[in-house]
Amino acid sequence: xxxxxxxxxxxxxxxxxxxxxxxxxxxxxxxxxxxxxxxxxxxxxxxxxxxxxxxxxxxxxxxxxxxxxxxxxxxxxxxxxxxxxxxxxxxxxxxxxxxxxxxxxxxxxxxxxxxxxxxxxxxxxxxxxxxxxxxxxxxxxxxxxxxxxxxxxxxxxxxxxxxxxxxxxxxxxxxxxxxxxxxxxxxxxxxxxxxxxxxxxxxxxxxxxxxxxxxxxxxxxxxxxxxxxxxxxxxxxxxxxxxxxxxxxxxxxxxxxxxxxxxxxxxxxxxxxxxxxxxxxxxxxxxxxxxxxxxxxxxxxxxxxxx
Amino acid sequence: xxxxxxxxxxxxxxxxxxxxxxxxxxxxxxxxxxxxxxxxxxxxxxxxxxxxxxxxxxxxxxxxxxxxxxxxxxxxxxxxxxxxxxxxxxxxxxxxxxxxxxxxxxxxxxxxxxxxxxxxxxxxxxxxxxxxxxxxxxxxxxxxxxxxxxxxxxxxxxxxxxxxxxxxxxxxxxxxxxxxxxxxxxxxxxxxxxxxxxxxxxxxxxxxxxxxxxxxxxxxxxxxxxxxxxxxxxxxxxxxxxxxxxxxxxxxxxxxxxxxxxxxxxxxxxxxxxxxxxxxxxxxxxxxxxxxxxxxxxxxxxxxxxx
Numbered sequence: 001x002x003x004x005x006x007x008x009x010x011x012x013x014x015x016x017x018x019x020x021x022x023x024x025x026x027x028x029x030x031x032x033x034x035x036x037x038x039x040x041x042x043x044x045x046x047x048x049x050x051x052x053x054x055x056x057x058x059x060x061x062x063x064x065x066x067x068x069x070x071x072x073x074x075x076x077x078x079x080x081x082x083x084x085x086x087x088x089x090x091x092x093x094x095x096x097x098x099x100x101x102x103x104x105x106x107x108x109x110x111x112x113x114x115x116x117x118x119x120x121x122x123x124x125x126x127x128x129x130x131x132x133x134x135x136x137x138x139x140x141x142x143x144x145x146x147x148x149x150x151x152x153x154x155x156x157x158x159x160x161x162x163x164x165x166x167x168x169x170x171x172x173x174x175x176x177x178x179x180x181x182x183x184x185x186x187x188x189x190x191x192x193x194x195x196x197x198x199x200x201x202x203x204x205x206x207x208x209x210x211x212x213x214x215x216x217x218x219x220x221x222x223x224x225x226x227x228x229x230x231x232x233x234x235x236x237x238x239x240x241x242x243x244x245x246x247x248x249x250x251x252x253x254x255x256x257x258x259x260x261x262x263x264x265x266x267x268x269x270x271x272x273x274x275x276x277x278x279x280x281x282x283x284x285x286x287x288x289x290x291x292x293x294x295x296x297x298x299x300x301x302x303x304x305x306x307x
Numbered sequence: 308x309x310x311x312x313x314x315x316x317x318x319x320x321x322x323x324x325x326x327x328x329x330x331x332x333x334x335x336x337x338x339x340x341x342x343x344x345x346x347x348x349x350x351x352x353x354x355x356x357x358x359x360x361x362x363x364x365x366x367x368x369x370x371x372x373x374x375x376x377x378x379x380x381x382x383x384x385x386x387x388x389x390x391x392x393x394x395x396x397x398x399x400x401x402x403x404x405x406x407x408x409x410x411x412x413x414x415x416x417x418x419x420x421x422x423x424x425x426x427x428x429x430x431x432x433x434x435x436x437x438x439x440x441x442x443x444x445x446x447x448x449x450x451x452x453x454x455x456x457x458x459x460x461x462x463x464x465x466x467x468x469x470x471x472x473x474x475x476x477x478x479x480x481x482x483x484x485x486x487x488x489x490x491x492x493x494x495x496x497x498x499x500x501x502x503x504x505x506x507x508x509x510x511x512x513x514x515x516x517x518x519x520x521x522x523x524x525x526x527x528x529x530x531x532x533x534x535x536x537x538x539x540x541x542x543x544x545x546x547x548x549x550x551x552x553x554x555x556x557x558x559x560x561x562x563x564x565x566x567x568x569x570x571x572x573x574x575x576x577x578x579x580x581x582x583x584x585x586x587x588x589x590x591x592x593x594x595x596x597x598x599x600x601x602x603x604x605x606x607x608x609x610x611x612x613x614x
Contacts, residue, residue, distance in 0.1 A: 021341065030343040030365030031554075034328065036336070058337030075525060078604065218382060218553045244551070244559060244604075246525045247338075251558010252551060275614065284604040292599035297385065297551075297591040307582065 010040040012052050014067050020054060022069055027181065028219055028249045033069070035059055035247065041136050046128040048185045053136045059247060061136050063104060065129075065180045071104060072247045076140065079212075079253060080106035081285040082243035082293060086257055087174045087208040088114055089269040089290060094173040095119070098201065100156035100189065102178035103129030105141035111176075112143045113281050120149045121172070123156045125185055157188045160197035171203040177211035190214070190227060195234040195258075205260045209235070213254035216242060217300035224254055225304055236262035240304050241293040243284070255293075267294040317347040319359050321374050327361060329376055334488065335526055335556045340376070342366055342554065348443050353435040355492045360443045366554060368443050370411060372436075372487050379554045383413055383447065386519075386560060388592040389550035389600060391417035393564055394481045394515040395424070396576040396597060401480040402426070405508065407463035407496065409485035410436030412448035418483075419450045420588050427456045428479070430463045432492055464495045467504035478510040484518035497521070497534060502541040502565075512568045516542070520561030523549060524607035531561055532611055543569035547611050548600040550591070562600075574601040 014020050019034045036057040044051045052064040060073025071079070084107050088094050096119045099107050103124035111120050124130060130151070133141040143149060152159060156177075163170070175198050179186035188194055189211065198209045211231075215223045217240075224240060231238045235258035244252050257266050272278075272287040294306065301307040321327050326341045343364040351358045359371040367380025378386070391414050395401050403426045406414050410431035418427050431437060437458070440448040450456060459466060463484075470477070482505050486493035495501055496518065505516045518538075522530045524547075531547060538545045542565035551559050564573050579585075579594040601613065608614040 019339070030363060032326070032341040032343075034339040034341055036338070056337060218551075244525075246557035248558075250553035251555075252553075279605050279609060283606045286602075286605050286608075288602045289604065292602040295593075295595045295599040297596065298586050298593055299590045301593075302586060 010043055012040060012043055042132060044128050046126050048126045051128055051132060053132055066184050068181060069247050075246050076106055078243050078245045078284045080110050081282050083176055083178060083210055083212060083255055084110035085285040086241060086290060087210045089271050090266050091174055091208050092206055092270050096172045098172040098175040100177045104133040104137060105144055107176055107178050108143040108149055112146055123152045123154060123159045125155050127153050157194060160201050164197060164200050171201055173203055173207060175201060175209045181214040192230050192233055195231050199234050202260055207260045210255055210257040213256045216250050216252045216254045217296060218250045221300060221303055227256055228304060231256060231258050235260060237264045239266050239294055240306050267291055317350055319347060319350055349439060351435050353433050355433045358435055358439060360439055373491050375488055376554050378411060382553050385550050385552045385591045387413035387417050388589050390483055390485060390517055390519060390562055392592040393548060393597060394517045395421055396578050397573050398481055398515050399513055399577050403479045405479040405482040407484045411440040411444060412451055414483055414485050415450040415456055419453055430459045430461060430466045432462050434460050464501060467508050471504060471507050478508055480510050480514060482508060482516045488521040499537050499540055502538050506541050506567060509567055514567045517562055517564040520563045523557050523559045523561045524603060525557045528607060528610055534563055535611060538563060538565050542567060544571045544573060546573050546601055547613050574598055
């Protein structure tokens, strides 16, 4: 009861008159998604970011980092499935998966669905995100205790530098960058040096990386083109995909996927499952969705060199 | 100058602190898209609905009917192209097109891109929408003066009843229902009697109809299933498509397309253009987008019988 009273008294600058509003004059000027708040569950100023968790009236619990919605319980599966299964289904035989960021645990949950994956390493800078996910998003964080999962608390960029310096043979088949947007702690994940580190951390020429592109084609397609161009300096094959997520700005988010193999066709999955099994394992991903996620409106396809 | 002062003084209940907010407790509880308002251009209470036109800071001019965004200049092409070219490219030889609603002129503009289309009849109940579109959305309403276009002011439902009663031979190859949502004047367009009238207004068994579904799979998939079931009582082939529109709720809108021909495969276009011509004519539609627009997340495909 005491706790309830305390929680009721929590306030956050993004919440006014019972509505959370996602406003960013730099990233998406002139538009804002609002979600109705049932109650604020937690507010933490971590050493890295401002973290807000609230229970919405219609989208379940919501995780917000630095004012930007990271996920809602109602629609999180779309992003988590696509950023995980696009690369894992494009790779012929993925055994070792590295996740940079992803402290909510959603990508771990999805990667664990692949029985052949032997090791999943997650490098998250902010342990508060993991703690809050375990507390308020149990369906996201259910995989942390799996014996195939190894968690490193620290900076993903430094982790990759150390891996390179150590000339470690513990490399990865697939690397998923599940970061927040390039404002704040994730800024280094959108630069060429980072993609060079990623390339060096891949086990062989079948290696695949994917990153959330922070933009979508509707919002600021120039930034998508810059990111693609930056990744193309390191990887011979780079493609723009996207996933539909109602609570992300414009209702979708771009995903940038790249392969070291210049013959790779990332738009068609290398492996696929019977539809019945797809239905059992996934709520969003299927082999047709894989292909469709690369089909962009003409103007965007042309601008991004994706036709 | 006088006019500017008057316009500055216009107020509308959906606009507060310089932001328009789209709120509907019945249609999309707990979520609201907000667009920043540069200035209100016009407000009209027509005999049929509340019409608001404002200039947004980042999405161009915006048309709002009964509090719901119908279009913004920045992203309108996605919906206009898809609701028009999906049926026209699925039909082997469309000559006569009927548009129910669509007073903004966007569907006319798109249908006119098909050189073989000889006649486009538009039936709009609210002449104010046409007038305001001509004034504030010139890029939408550019096709009204084309000699292939015929405009009837009146109720689409009654127009179809009269056509049926007159046993007219002036039937249609494609009928596009570009209405507002089923609250307000468009409620009759979501019922079986309407689809029976549509079926009878089609020239032959190649006839195709399409309607905006007012819902999307994320928002209230039950209503989509009900609508599909209702149309299926009249048409042997019915499929669920969608288009991405950032300023529609959840960033997308469902489209329901149906054919009288039980052998029809609406998911693959019957006709298609070379990519170069697609690029010249369309900003969104292409043959791959046609197919992709029918690919739904597993849970939605299964629920709607679309797998």
